Structure formats: C-alpha cells, structure tokens
Amino acid sequence: MNEAKLLPQEYYLSTDVVSVAKNLLGKHLVVSSNGIKTSGAIAETEAYRAPDDRACHAHLNKFTKRTKTMFEPGGTAYIYLCYGIHHLFNIVTAPQGTAHAILIRATSPIEGWETQQLRRKIPKHKYDISNGPGKVSQALAISKQYNGTTIFKEDDAIQIWDHGMDIKPSRIIAGPRVGIGYARESCNLPWRFRIKDNPWTSKPNHVFYPDWPTVDTYGNSI
C-alpha cells in the first residue's frame, strides 16, 4: 500500500475543476477540531465553475462578501450557510482570481466513527451518517469558522490525504447536480460524481443498500 500523502497546493491549482472533482473521490477528508480528529473517504462531489456555470455562486464572476472566498487560490476552504442551518464545505480550485469550487456531498467514515455518530445523533450502522453535504459537515465538525482557511498545510484543521486508492473511471457515476433547478441551461450538466455501489452517497444511491455493507469505499472487505 502506498504511503499516505497530504495533497499539496499544486493539486488544487488545476483549471479543470470537473476532472479534479472526479479525482477527489476516494481521497480522505481529515478534520482536526478541538484536538479531535475525524475523517471520511470522499464518496460524492459536485463541480461548480465560474464564470459560465449558472449554478455557481460566482456566476459571471459575481463578487460579493460571500463569493470572495471562491476567488482565492486553489486549496482554500469555501464554507457557507445553506437554508440557515447547514454549513456546506467546498474546496476552491484553480489559481487566484478564477472562481472554481468542488462541493463535498458525501463521505464514508474512516476515523472517529463513534464521534461522528454522536455528532449526528444517530444510532450505529446508519448510512445517513454523512451521505449529504450538511451531514458531512455535522459529522466532521466543519463550520463557517474555517471559511477561507487553507487545506494543504501540515497544521491546517481541514486537509485532504491521498492514500493511493484511486477510483477507476468505470466506478464513477456522473449525473446532474442536486438542488439547482433554477440554473436553467446549466442544470443538466453532469457535474455530480459518486462512487458506484457506494452506500454512503446521497439518494437515490443508498436506497439499494438495505443492509450494512461488507465493502468499503474502495471495494475492500470490511
């Protein structure tokens, strides 16, 4: 097995946000908050790309107090409040001035299962521990306090680690993004990616898994 590697800033400077969104599948999202470390393997992502993408907050490079984080250099956390309740975590990509970002929509728990279950207030062995963007943030204790912080330095609270477990293209399912019906001609772009047969991704995928799975994000027995 390869040695785990903290993704460097160069990884996030790509101008191909759609490819990076796919490549992030299987990487580990690691959060250290108040001395407690929890992590999950990324199972579902969505790409957002200014200026052309109408679903992107920075459509037409709209620059506001909220969107200014998206214009930061790749490797910055973009976290905003959704529906007044949910803190959604995104990773900014591309060089400074280009507002691209990737929404992390689902993770499968790796480190700190118990902690994640407690934060989510759910019993053990439930898929909805982190199969949605708001749930991911609740399980991993991500909140707006980290908006604008970097995610590639050794002591950053939020990091992405590569464990050398790339997801084969044949195991990546692409589809339209969720909840952006208002985005008109952008609403059908297949920029949502999830790992095939992974029960921790958001609906409708998980309904096919009534039982606790016997394989992990990578297809290995657990």
Next chain:
DNA sequence: CACGGGATCGTCT
C-alpha cells in the same frame, strides 16, 4: 418509499 412542509438565518436585491 414518495411526498410535503417546517426549521432558520446569512446574503443579496
């Protein structure tokens, strides 16, 4: 399981 509505507040018009 499908559907509908309420929660709740920062952001932008």
Next chain:
DNA sequence: GACGATCCCGTGT
C-alpha cells in the same frame, strides 16, 4: 423581504 448547492419528520400508500 425573499430565497436558498439541505435535512428531518410526519403522513399516506
């Protein structure tokens, strides 16, 4: 003053 890149719970089938 309106509206979300959502979630949860209740209802009905």
